[in-house]
Each structure stands twice: as structure tokens, then as C-alpha cells.
Amino acid sequence: MAVVQTAERILPPGLHPAIRRLAETLARQDEVSRAQRMALIAFAIRVISAAIAFFSQIIQARIMGEFEYGIFVFVWVLVVLFGNLSCLGFHSTVIRFLPQYHARNEPDEIRGLTATARIFAMTSASLLAGIGLLSLHFFGDRIEGYYLIPLFLGLVALPMIALGDVLDGTARANSWPIAALSPTYLVRPTLILGFMLIAVAFGAPHTATTAMQAALLATYVTTLAQFATVSWRMNGRYEPGPRKIDFFAWFRVAIPIFLIEGFGFLLTNSDVVVVGFYLEPDQVAIYFAAAKTMALVQFVYFAVKAAAAPRFSAMMDERDLRPLAAFAGQTARWSFWPSLLVGLSVLAAGNLLLSLFGPTFTAGYSIMAILFAGSLSKALVGPGEVLLTMAGKQQLCVLLYVGALTANIGLNITLIPLYGLQGAALATAVAMMVEALLLHVAVRWSLGIVLFAFADPLSILDKKKAG
Template sequence: MTDATDPTAGHAGQLQRLARRGTVSVIGAGFSGLFGVALVVIVTNGFSREVAGTLFAATAAFLILESVALLGTDTGLVRWLPTQLASGRAGDVRRTLAVAIGPVLGFSLCVGAATYALAPTLAPWLVGDAQAGTMTGMLRVLAIVLPVAALHDLVVAATRGAGSMRPTVVVENIGRLGLQSLLVLLAWLSDGSPTVLALAWSFAYVPGLLASSFWLSRLVRRRARGQVATTGWADVAREFWSYTAARGIARVTQTALKRSDIVMVAALAGPAEAALYTAASRFIVLGQLFVQSVQQALSPQMSTLFARGDDRAANAVFQAATRWSMIASWPLYLVLAAFAPALMDVFGDGYSVASEVVVILSLTMLLATACGPVDAVLLMAGRSWLSLRNSTVALAVNVGLNLVLIPLDGIRGAAVAWSVAIVVRNVLPLVQVRRQLDMWPVTRPAVRVGAAAVGCFGAVGVVMALRDPGLVADASLTAVALAAYLALVWSWRETLGLAAFRSALRRPAVATPRMPAGT
């Protein structure tokens, strides 16, 4: 454990930069979580459990295939664009974008065409014969949109690499996801078919790609104005793909780790069970979105710091990101575990039976959050092959346990399998970051935050489990716990490094300087 009584000492500027970028990213994560839950609520209340489960299985398969088509370029661009901008190579940015976009465009077209052609063959394996026709129609709609989705994710990642979080928030978190929820709602209100539902889910990628491409072109013109490329095309391609090749495989394994359980539940237990499992795991995504938003803000900054050889500042930023993630996510996960049955009722009749899934995954995410964004640190330090190995091991654990536990225990078995895989996925890079980079996320202030969250919100959960005084009393107890928790966090604001957020309140959330200077 690191004794960090004043974590901002000597690194205040870096923490302020992370706070500014992180504030914008967290706002985007809030919208993303809101729209994500709203979409699942619309689907589960507006369509039968079989159709809902089929959609969730189809979109999970789509996201896995899209991660295949993306070839890891999203992480590659976030790794290399800040490095080039920080080292005086702004003229190489356009070439890096070109060597990333070309292969993704070609490969995504091939993956989409193959998915369209094989949809009738894949459908019975994914959801059984009863829903095979529905799945075939959905897969074919999603296959057409797949190249657009891959390019959209690539371009949005490139805007973060170019120094701005705004496109991620405005175009992706608010624009695309908001439009997606609205179109799904319209599909329900118009009594749309399952194929129309899949089209409504996927169409928002089209305007998203147009908007993100326009934004990226402006950022590149601003960052690389008057700059001439200093590296040949072959060297740029070799540099980019020597790092990104591993990410192409790791991106697939990471997405599969998040989505394969939905596909496997649909295949092994039926689409109705997949609907239950997806609804239950949707609340866990809320906390994950916050952690992911911090990671998105952290990654370009870490890349810049590693490029400059400033390892001490990188460690300070890593520890701050961990503390700040715990401050917000630990109370959320503890409240989710306590209120799981009541929360599941929002998805419709019969969904509360999946509340155990919420409890299992919520408690597991406490450990995952305490490990910090360790994978982002490995990646930005150039250890992409280590990240690949870790995600492959975690995926193998997840798939193996799912094959055993889903037939035995249904969605609860799937939750246990995912929980074990989450632990593996975080502990492996935690050990590697410690040994290879001499970095560690846990500080004394972080331990205080964890203890305060468990003491305040864990007590509420214990009372609810023993007595169940009623929803109004439960909400009142939670409000008291929240007040006590916030008072403790406020009293520790200096040692937690929260003073860095003052800059986020005083300045624009995202700066757009002429030179990147580590942003």
C-alpha cells in the first residue's frame, strides 16, 4: 500500500488535467448509462421476453463481430496520436489515420458480408429453432450496418487521441445512444417487427459516423496545421501495427468477455433467459461506464507521460484515477446489491427473479474498481501483448465456466462465471503493473474511501436483509448513508486529491489548445 498523504504534491497539473477530461467523460457516461437502461426497459416492456432475448443475443454477437472488424485500432490510435503530438510529430497524424482506416474498412466489409450470408446457419445455434427466423432477420440487418459501426468507433477513438473528449460525449454518449433509444421506442410504439427493432437499434451509427468524422477532421486540421510528415509511410504502418496487432485480438477477447455470456445464455438456456440476464447485468454496466469514462480520459494522458519518461507523474495519475473511481462506483454497486429486487421490477413482470445476478456482479465489481484502470496502464506503457494474454485467459475462464454452470444453474451460473473472469482480468494486470512498471493503485486514502462506502451503504444492505422495513424506510436509510458518506469524503478532500476538480469548474471542460502539451 502506498502512503500517499498528499497525492497532489508535485503533480497538481497532471491531476487537474485528468479531472478536466474526466469530468467531461463522466458526464458522458451518465448519459450513456441512462440511455442504456432506458433502451433495455423499452425492449423488455414493449416486446415478448423471447424477442427481447433474441435482440440482446443478436446485438451481443454484433458487438463481438464489430470488435473483430475494428482490429484494435481504437486503442492503437489512443496510444499513438498523443505520442506523436507530444514528440513533435504532428505531421504523421494523417498517415497514422490512413494506415488505420484502410484495413478496418476492407475487413469490416468482409465480416459484414460473411455475417449476412451465414445468418440462417448461425441463427439456430444462437437461439434455437423456435426463434431462428427472427434471429436471421436481425443478424442480416446488423451485418449491413457493421462496417459503419466499426468506422464510427475508430473515428471517435481518434478524436480522443487527438486531445478532445467532447466528440465521445456529444456524438457517442448523447447523440448516438440517445437516438438509438428514441428509435427503439418508435419501433415499439409503431408495433414494429423484430427486424424493424434491429434496424432501429443499429441505424444511429450512420449519423454518428458522419458527425464524428466531421469533428475529427477539424481536430486534425487544428493539431497538424502547417506540420509536415517526418516518417515514411512504411515506418508509420510498421510502428502502428506492431503495437495494434495484439490489440486486434485482445479487443475481441475483451468484448467477448463482456458479451459472450449473453450469447451463451441464449444458446444454452434460451432467449427468454438471455433477456433476464441482460436486464440484470445492465445495472452493472452503469458502474462500468463510470470506470470506463475515467479510463478514456486517462489513456491519452498516460501515453503522453510514458512518452516523456515521467513515470512518477504517471503513477500519481493512476492512483488518482483509482481513488476517484472508487468514490463514485463503490456506493453505486453497494446500493445496487441492496435494492436489486426492486430495481429489477422496472424491466417488467417476472424480471425480479434475476436479482441474484445483480448482487453477485455488484459485489465482484468492488474488487475490480479497487484494482484501478490497470489494463489502460499496461496498454499505454506499450505492453499490448501482456494485455492480450490477460484477456485471453479471462475469456477462457469465462467460457469454460459458462459451459459448466449455465446448464447447472442458469443465469446465476453465468453470473458466477463472469465474476470469476472479472477477478482474473483485473488481478493479472495488477501484478504485472506492480512488477514491471513499479506502479500500484491502492493508497491509504483509497482504503479510507472503501471503508467509508462499506460502513455507510453496507449497513443499509444489512438492515434491509434482516428486517426489510419497506421501500420508503429503505430510501430514507440510504439518504442518511449518502449524507454521512459525502461528509466523510468532503473531510478528506485534500488527501483524496479532489482539489484538482476546482480547475474543472473554473475552466471549460475540454480545452483545445494549439499544441497538445500532454492533453
């Protein structure tokens, strides 16, 4: 902007509006390029993460066998799920507000927001862990004995899971994709595997308890290192100073986000949880291996979502919705085509990939094919829930996810007893299709944007302008 101001001083006044428009156009192009770079970095991290996770899961399944591996993955899914939920939306509230505070040069608000989010998430997760420990103490006799110690270890990890999610959101809000994603998706799974291999080498039993001990240690090491890194970068970008705290304003936004992302996260993981309640751990292991192998498709969507959220937030202040609509259409295409390519490649190698876990795991191939259909339908509309959230349509998004989650759980409860693992996969795929359809309709109705990979996102806005 300094260059623009200099040009306005030396050039005729009639050229000033043109200079301003040119500067704004270049700024928008730079923001789009930055979002694309962030998407590529996030995509690369997710590719590497998928490889690490797949490799580590194979080794863990081989070391523990189906039964103990099923115990571990069921408990670990619960830990990650409730660790994320315990943030009550503050990890994404940072993404919602920080870019706007930065654009308005309000460092006091930024310092207050980031500190509040960390403290709130840690406190909430600690309270949840305390409730869980009391529940294990008084109702442990109603839980299968092989789950008790892994659950205890998982509860101890909850505060660090929550803090890590807030740090992830803080780094994403500052467009630091490596600092945001690498701890959770690269460092932590690597450390879990490394600590487990060391423990087994020193004579530890090949059980889910050993795996959870490794996961607990890896979580604390990773989160504390991320805390030091993000804090150092924040101090370099925003000098130390007073904190301005507007807790209730943030909390009012955080709760709808919590409901949206909570229902979304439950929608993503409820199948594993319900399978764990209905079936034995060895069946959980087969389902989890198939689902996570096909989840290679979903890292494309995650990468686009990570890059799009700050950009959506920044563009909401603009009066003209056309740039927002065009960018939203790009995100749908960024989600669909790579997802299609990755999914077909994974299916082609499906039996081989599953056999790496063990000979019994190939029974999960049909699960992969069913889940691929659901993932592809979600990719058709891209990060629609992020767009609605950043547009202030949180309540609408909550209703959509309530409907999709209700369909998911209802179908799982109905179909798992009838069709077993295939019923769980079918329930999840149908719920994802319902979610995609509801998001498409909601974005079209509330924002006038056609969010679909094969449609012109500007078509409704152009009709309104022509009319």
C-alpha cells in the same frame, strides 16, 4: 515555454535549471488537471448515458416483451462486439501514437495515422460483414429462424460501428471527451429508441426486427455525423498537408492491443453471448437487464480509463517513473470509491429497477448482487490494462486476458447448465476477480508500481531508491 525562454534570457544563468524544473512541474500539474477534467466529463457522459440506456431498455422490453427483447439484445451485443473487434486494435493505436506525435510536432504522421486507421477499420469490418452474410446464406438453416433477419441487419451495421470506434479513439487522443463519447453513448441509443417508437407508431410490428432496423439507421446517422465533426476539428487543429504512413509500425502495436482489448471486450460480453447459446431469448432478456442495470457501476471505471489512457501515453517518455506511479494510484482510487457508492445504491433499488422492465425481470436480482462483487474487484486496480499497454507490455497483457477469458468461458460453459442464470453471473464475477488479481501482479512485477486502491503505488520504487 515561451515565457520560460524569455525568463532565461533576462535572469542569471544559475537560475535556469530551477526555472526549467518549475516549468516542468507546472506542466505536469496542468496535465493531471486536464486528465481530471476529462475524467469528470467522461463520468458525466456515462451517467447520462446510463440513464438513457436504462430508460430505453425499459421501453424496448415493455414494447417487445421478454422473448423479442432477448433476441434484440443478443444480436446487438454480437454486432457491437464484432464491430469493435474488426478494428483490429487501430482505434486504440491512435490513442497510443497521436499524443506522442503531437508532443513532437509531427502533423504528417498524425494525418497518416488517422486516415489509415479509418480506412483499415472500414475495410476489415466490411470483409467481416461479407463473411457473415455468406455464412447466413449457406448455414442459415442451422440457426433459429427468429435470429436470421436481425443478424442480417446487424451485419450491415458493422462498418459504421468500426468507423465510430476509430473516431472515438481519435477524439480521445486529442482530449475531446464530448466528441469521443457522446455519439456512441448519448446520441445513438437515443436515436435507436426514437426511431423504434416512430416505427411502432406507424404500425411496425413490436419485434426484434423492428428494433434492429432502428438500430441500423441510428448507427449510420450517428457515425456519419461524428465523422463530419471529428474531421472538421482535426482540420482546424492540424492544417491539411502530406501524410506520412508507417503502417507496419502501427500494425505491430495494433495487433497486441487488439488481442488485449479483444480479450477484454470478450470478457465483458461473453456471458451474454454464452447465455444466448444455451438458453432461450426470454432468459437472455432477464440476464441482460440485470447485468446492464449493475453495469451502472462500470461506467465509473470507463470514465477513468478514458481520461487515463492519453496521460499514461504521454508520461511513458519520462525517465522518472514516480509521477507515473502516483498518477496510476490516483486512477485506482478514482475507480474504486465511486464504484462502491454507485454499486450499493443500485443494489438498494435493485428490485424496483428490474420491475420496470416487467414483472418477470425481478428474477434477476441475485444476478446483480453476484456481478457487483466482480465489478468491485476490478475497480480496486483501476485501468491496469491501459497502463500495461501504454508501457509497451502488450504481450504480457495478452497472456493475462487469455487466462481470464479462458476462465470466464470455461466457467460459463460449466455453470450455466448446472445453475442457469446464476451460474452465468458467478462465472463472470469470478473471471473479473481473476482478471483484477492478474493485473495487479503484472503491474507490480513489470513496472514496480503497486496498483491497488488501498496501497501506496510508490512503495516499491521508494524501496529501490533507498537501496
